[in-house]
């Protein structure tokens with residue numbers, strides 16, 4: 001909402017910071033431009049933007065899967081790529097789904113994943129795997145073959161794979177993409193549990209409802225640039241309610257609204273609208289009547305987050321899911 005969105009969230013205790021990250025592909029396309037974002041420690045940071053706005057490219061740069069054309073970033077306070085050895089073991093990431101074996105059980109798949117981690121002690125593999133399965137609610141289905149898992153179960157198994165080691169930060173690209181409503185609920189509630197336990201989570205999404213349900217902070221991308229970065233509550237706070245009085249005498253209605261200190265008065269067709277601020281609407285109605293305003297209709301309109309995002313990006317968002 002400001003010219004320098006990165007300044008809105010303090011850099012103190014940042015799990016992720018980027019400084020003017022830019023990615024220009026060989027085709028000449030600039031997918032991400034001068035991106036400076038801050039993911040505060042302990043937050044659930046929704047990285048929101050329409051399709052093609054640069055979210056995946058950013059996440060791939062963060063994880064070292066794509067080399068930035070310019071700029072730099074820090075993960076868990078360590079500069080990348082130099083500090084990767086110290087930071088990466090504490091970071092779990094889901095960018096592309098892991099390649100699980102369809103004919104092996106969930107448990108056997110995790111055992112294979114665990115065995116591929118040279119830092120993991122084989123003597124404790126069984127406990128580690130079962131704890132991860134338990135964490136994502138798949139212990140009861142541990143012996144089922146992967147191919148028999150629902151999409152939600154598959155995604156939870158992918159998260160279990162990430163959680164084989166303790167993580168301070170999770171970076172997830174569209175973690176509920178392609179899931180049915182039940183699977184979506186399962187994954188969201190798992191993420192909320194993890195956040196409650198202190199894990200910082202950055203997740204990209206194009207679903208507004210996802211942000212509304214689980215995020216504490218939000219960064220909005222539009223055509224490769226960060227156009228807003230705020231606490232979700234602040235972004236909501238910025239969406240102020242307007243009172244709307246429909247009347248044949250807008251001039252009189254305006255006088256009353258002005259007298260009560262309402263601002264941004266506008267005449268919109270047969271109605272007068274204004275920012276209502278902290279004023280209780282029930283105080284306004286009798287005053288309008290006393291002032292002789294013939295009130296045909298009265299209402300208070302609160303713009304939703306969708307309106308804010310549309311105003312930021314000029315594009316509609318998918319609000320389902």
Ligand SMILES: Nc1ncnc2c1ncn2[C@@H]1O[C@H](COP(=O)(O)OP(=O)(O)OP(=O)(O)O)[C@@H](O)[C@H]1O
Pocket residue numbers: 025026027029030031049050051052053054055056057058206
């Ligand atoms: N390897 C590549 N080479 C050239 N252009 C690319 C490459 N990867 C992505 N792009 C382009 O960069 C832009 C940003 O893509 P990106 O996948 O980062 O967006 P996104 O916000 O993650 O979108 P979606 O929600 O669709 O995944 C798009 O225009 C895309 O076509």
